Amino acid sequence: MENEKQLKCPSCGGTEFFKDETHGEIICKTCGAVVETNMIDTSAEWRAFDSSQQEKKMRTGAPITFTKHDRGLSTEIGKGVSELYKVSSKKRAQYYRLRKWNKRLTKSKDRNLSYTLSELSRQISYLGLPKSVHEKVARLYEKAIEMGLVRGRSMETIITALIYAVAREEGTPRTLTEMSAASGIEKREIGRAYRYIAREMGIRILPAKAEEYVPRFASLLGLSGKVQARAREILKQTSDEELTSGKGPTGIAAAALYIAAVLEGERRTQRDIADVVGVTEVTIRNRYKDLIEKLGIEQEIERIIESEQEESKRGRKKKAELMQKLMEDDEKIMQEIEQ
Numbered sequence: 001m002e003n004e005k006q007l008k009c010p011s012c013g014g015t016e017f018f019k020d021e022t023h024g025e026i027i028c029k030t031c032g033a034v035v036e037t038n039m040i041d042t043s044a045e046w047r048a049f050d051s052s053q054q055e056k057k058m059r060t061g062a063p064i065t066f067t068k069h070d071r072g073l074s075t076e077i078g079k080g081v082s083e084l085y086k087v088s089s090k091k092r093a094q095y096y097r098l099r100k101w102n103k104r105l106t107k108s109k110d111r112n113l114s115y116t117l118s119e120l121s122r123q124i125s126y127l128g129l130p131k132s133v134h135e136k137v138a139r140l141y142e143k144a145i146e147m148g149l150v151r152g153r154s155m156e157t158i159i160t161a162l163i164y165a166v167a168r169e170e171g172t173p174r175t176l177t178e179m180s181a182a183s184g185i186e187k188r189e190i191g192r193a194y195r196y197i198a199r200e201m202g203i204r205i206l207p208a209k210a211e212e213y214v215p216r217f218a219s220l221l222g223l224s225g226k227v228q229a230r231a232r233e234i235l236k237q238t239s240d241e242e243l244t245s246g247k248g249p250t251g252i253a254a255a256a257l258y259i260a261a262v263l264e265g266e267r268r269t270q271r272d273i274a275d276v277v278g279v280t281e282v283t284i285r286n287r288y289k290d291l292i293e294k295l296g297i298e299q300e301i302e303r304i305i306e307s308e309q310e311e312s313k314r315g316r317k318k319k320a321e322l323m324q325k326l327m328e329d330d331e332k333i334m335q336e337i338e339q
Helices: 002-006 051-057 089-104 108-127 131-146 155-169 176-183 187-201 210-221 225-237 249-263 270-277 281-295 298-338
Strands: 017-020 025-028 034-036
Touching: 108 131, 108 155, 108 176, 131 155, 131 187, 155 176, 155 187, 176 187, 210 225, 210 249, 210 270, 225 249, 225 281, 249 270, 249 281, 249 298, 270 281, 281 298
Parallel strands: none
Antiparallel strands: 017 025, 025 034
């Protein structure tokens, strides 16, 4: 494409061209002159009409990745004992020895990475984090091994601390409670490992913003896109340092979602939100009061909540009346049967 930009049509001096893949030519868009011929076709020489044919005819392996201890370029002599019985008995002993020595010659670093990266994959899957986070954590962990930061410390703790740091850096933060549930390690231990890793590796991450937690919490609560957009709008309108300074972003995000859900008619109780977010109802209540005071919508919110409560009472009353009527009808039917 860069060569095409540098080309000039000898006939009209034009700089815009298109490729004719069939004839291997570059043609001027302005006058139609053939500028270059005999282009090299770099695509595959075979054709495939579905994914299975493409997979069979492809002669390349999986891409190189940091999520495997050998970058995905390992040599494996048989996948199991049953594989060895597919060869002749004379060759079987030779293949068995080769397989045994292949395992013995593996370095301690590779064994460490093999175990730890499998634990990393498990935690990434549990937390629902993207592939970009997976790759970056694997790369940083290998760097930490080379720096000697893992020696004398739990590998799982270091991995969990790196996931916590990278997830925040990539804009998909997870709370310490979620990290603890995924790894089975105490929050305090994760916090200590995170501070140590950040200091030694020079990782500087700004505090997470409340807006970054909104999509995940809204998805867990089953709230619509309208509620998410309204919650983001609320947080944007109340972006005040005095309001957010020293307060956890998860509590502010939870309060914004609660207000947005009330305004959009998809109300969730504070208890439901607290259970999902991992904060207390008192925290949500305090942040909620601060936000509605800043927005000046106290009366509107109270009116909506009161109307919902009255409607709920009417619904319960109607249900009770209906049940009473059904019971009376049942008694009448029983009396008729007895007579």
